[in-house]
Amino acid sequence: MSFYGAVLSASPDLGSKYIVAASSNHKEHETLALWQPGMMSWHVCSGVDIDGPKDLTFFQGKLYVLMRYTPHLFAFELEEDDRGFMVSRVQCCLTELLHEHSFQAGGALNMVVWRGELLLIVRHYDDNYRREHNVLKVEVFALDMSTNPYGLTEIHSLNGDCVFVCTGGCKSFPASTHEGVEGDLIYFVPDVWKPYDTFVYSMRDGRMRPFAANLLPCDFDVPEKNLDFPVWLFPSE
Structure with a gap:
């Protein structure tokens, strides 16, 4: 098994019996795998x-799994007990609702936890997205979990925070706590190890601008075309 991203239900420093959820490649299928300290192997969900491709996050006691290219x-x-944990229920809580917001094939989806809310970030591409990856617009929605399926409310501000979006996951934090980043911006880093979708989106006015990142060649045994992307180390809480 190989992993493309992982999230923890709690910090190991807290002493709790946390759960690890990972997007894994298992027998040529990218699926969901779960693990907990003490287990001898991963539990592959079937x-x-x-x-x-998917985004993962723990939010309000549940594990949320978002498919990146379908809504x-x-x-x-x-559920956890002294013997471990088990998946007690799986609910598909968002499917056709996005079609009411003009989501079509050719879009990309991500989610991020922000100030006690779960946000859905949507990128819309033009008809040539498979070849050019030209982004037409970006929309951000707060998920309303009181309805079934979940409702969507579009938002246009992060209240001075910023969001980083990448293949391994998404992270939001106050821009004022870290030098070099700006508030109300979403920083998109390349997806699928290619320099596509590398841009900065402003929540304030909806504008997009290039990412000012030029990396020098290195001596690693990696094709040159795969070197032109930044690597981000998210700050700890």
Whole structure:
């Protein structure tokens, strides 16, 4: 098994029996795998159609799994006891609703936890997106979990915070706590190890600008075309 991203239900420093959820490549399928300290092997989730690139996050006691290229959002309920944990319920809580907001094939989806809310970040591409990856617009929605399926409310401000979006996951934090980043901006870093979708989006006016990042060649045994992307180390809480 190989992993493309992982999230923890709690910090190991807190002494709790946390759960690790990972997007894994298992037998040529990219699926969901779960693990907990003390387990001898990973538990690979089956029976749910979640094969493909995805975002993962723990939020309000549930594990949320978002498919990146189809408007499907799953909520996993996990129960724990002295023997470990089990998946007690899986709910598909977002499917066709995005079609009301003009989401079509050719878009990309991400999610991020921000100030006690779960946000959905949507990129819309033109008809040539598979070849050019030209982004037409970006939309950000707060998920309303009081309805079934979940509702969407578009937002236009991060209240001075910023968001980083990349293949390994998304992170929001106050821009004022870190030098070099600006508030109300979403920083998109390349996806799938290619320099596509590398831009900065302003929540204030909807403008997009290039990412000012020029990396020098290195001596690693990596094709040159795969060197032209930044690597981000998210700050700890």
